[in-house]
Amino acid sequence: MPTVLRIQGYRFFFFSNEGNEPVHIHIESGDGYCKFWIESITLAYSSGYHSAELNKIRKLVEEHKDELETAWHEFFSNT
Incomplete structure (x- = not known):
């Protein structure tokens, strides 16, 4: 279970x-x-998050999209 990013209390x-x-x-x-x-x-x-928090998380995903995608492709190209 590779962790790609930890930011603002989210994993x-x-x-x-x-x-x-x-x-x-x-x-x-x-x-x-x-x-x-x-x-x-x-x-x-989603489970346990209200809409305002989901919007915050969505923005974090947008901001780190390239990093998240790169980690995915690097990991699965080696498996």
């Missing part, structure tokens, strides 16, 4: 067996958890 990661899915990132903090598709930066799933 951005993906699971090592997800290379067959489109590029995405899981985010967790405290009791919250969500998943965003990276290409379109679309929320795939």
Whole structure:
């Protein structure tokens, strides 16, 4: 379960067996958890976050999109 980024109390990661899915990132903090598709930066799933926090997380995904995508491709090209 590679962690790609830790910022503002959030951990951005993906699971090592997800290379067959489109590029995405899981985010967790405290009791919250969500998943965003990276290409379109679309929320795939959320639990424990309210809409304002999801908007904040979405902006973080946008700001770090290149870094998240690069980490995904580097990891799954080696598996």
